[in-house]
Amino acid sequence: MSDSTMTRRDFLRTTTAAAVVGTVAMPLFAGQSSGKKAKVILIRHQNVVDNDWKVDKAIIAQMLDDAMVSLFDVKSAEEAWKKVVKPGDVVGIKTNVWRYLRTPLELEEEMKRRIMAVGVEEKNMSIDDRGVLSNPVFARATAVINVRPMRAHNWSGVGGCLKNYIMFTPSPPDYHPDSCVDLGAIWKLPAIAGKTRLNILLMLTPQFHCMGPHHFDKEYTWLYKGMLVSTDPVAVDAVGLKIIEAQRAIYFKEPTPMRPPVRHIAAAEEKHGVGIANPKNIDLVKLGWKEESLI
Numbered sequence: 001m002s003d004s005t006m007t008r009r010d011f012l013r014t015t016t017a018a019a020v021v022g023t024v025a026m027p028l029f030a031g032q033s034s035g036k037k038a039k040v041i042l043i044r045h046q047n048v049v050d051n052d053w054k055v056d057k058a059i060i061a062q063m064l065d066d067a068m069v070s071l072f073d074v075k076s077a078e079e080a081w082k083k084v085v086k087p088g089d090v091v092g093i094k095t096n097v098w099r100y101l102r103t104p105l106e107l108e109e110e111m112k113r114r115i116m117a118v119g120v121e122e123k124n125m126s127i128d129d130r131g132v133l134s135n136p137v138f139a140r141a142t143a144v145i146n147v148r149p150m151r152a153h154n155w156s157g158v159g160g161c162l163k164n165y166i167m168f169t170p171s172p173p174d175y176h177p178d179s180c181v182d183l184g185a186i187w188k189l190p191a192i193a194g195k196t197r198l199n200i201l202l203m204l205t206p207q208f209h210c211m212g213p214h215h216f217d218k219e220y221t222w223l224y225k226g227m228l229v230s231t232d233p234v235a236v237d238a239v240g241l242k243i244i245e246a247q248r249a250i251y252f253k254e255p256t257p258m259r260p261p262v263r264h265i266a267a268a269e270e271k272h273g274v275g276i277a278n279p280k281n282i283d284l285v286k287l288g289w290k291e292e293s294l295i
Contacts, residue, residue: 037283038235038276041067042203044226044289049204051223057106060227063288064110064200067229070285078117084197085143087119092141093127096148096164100216101207103147107200111145132167133191144192146233147200150240151207154215156180157262158244160237161199162274168192181263184272187233201228201236208247222247225289234268234275235282239295241265242279246294 043066048059065077072080085091093111095103108127116122126137138144146161153159155176162183166172168191175183187193204227209220224243228236241262248256269277276282286293 036276036281038230038232038281039071039283039285040228040230040232040235040239041071041285041287042226042228042239042293042295043067043070043287044203044224044293046225046289046291048225049223053205055104055106055204057110060104060107061110063227064107064114064229066287067227070287071229071231077114081114081118084145085115085118085120089120089143090124090137090140091115091120091126092132092135092138092144093125094132094144094146094148094164094167095127095129097129098149098151101149101151101205101221103149103202104204107147107202111147115145130167133170138191141195143197144195145198145200146196147202149202149204149206150244152210152220152244152258153180154210154213155260156183156264157258157260158237158241160240160265161201161233162187162237162264162268165192179260179263181267182272183264184234184268184274187268187274188272196233197231199230199233199236201240203227203240203243206240206244206247208244208251220251224294226293232275234265234277237265237268238277238279238282239284243294250294 043063045059045063047056048063049055068077068080072083074080093108095108112125112127115125126135128135128138132138146164148161148164151159156163157179163180165186166175168189169175169186175186203224205221206224207216207221228239230236266277268274
């Protein structure tokens, strides 16, 4: 990451100017087509994470590679990444650093290595979460990759790929009303519109229940040992929610809706046109370990 910094006002001014030129017919995320289908890869491996939550770097890297090959229907991971980024891109990896359930460093490192292998210079890459609006690389970004773990959330019901972009607004509380129903609107902001190339929703040790803001209890997690990968953030969240709901039914011994109710995923499709939430229009490809996949 560069040592230089900018204010949030500088960031928003820079990205707004760039967006004015290219807003006509711009898709809300890169790779979005006018069709009504989304493809999601669910890949799992029984040894990717152990009972102490230690991630096996080699296995998670192979899972990522296999998912990419399947998602883009190519013969190698190298070929797949060339469809995601180009050597001239400036790439921001929007991660999540919540202390109880963060994006594994092992995965961040492997993603960075693969992006650099395509030809992207290290100076044109950054991995950030809460500092994206003051990060000069993100201000120049032409491509963004969105990666975070799935968890229950006190304001939005669940936190997934859609909610991961709330740090791209200078006032996150503006998106909290009504179970954060309008999170999809963030994807239209000049700072991020049309830049997202890939969404990875981690389901290694998902949190399926919480009781209050920032609440965490390992009792409400389980070793699912998977990840969801797609160009569509709405579709990965929709699939992830189904898995979370299935686990809640097992744990509580009956169907138990999320509290608060999850409204933002359906609204992202129906109100904001960001992606596909309807399961009937999601092509789910399951790879790897199949036991107790819950979907």
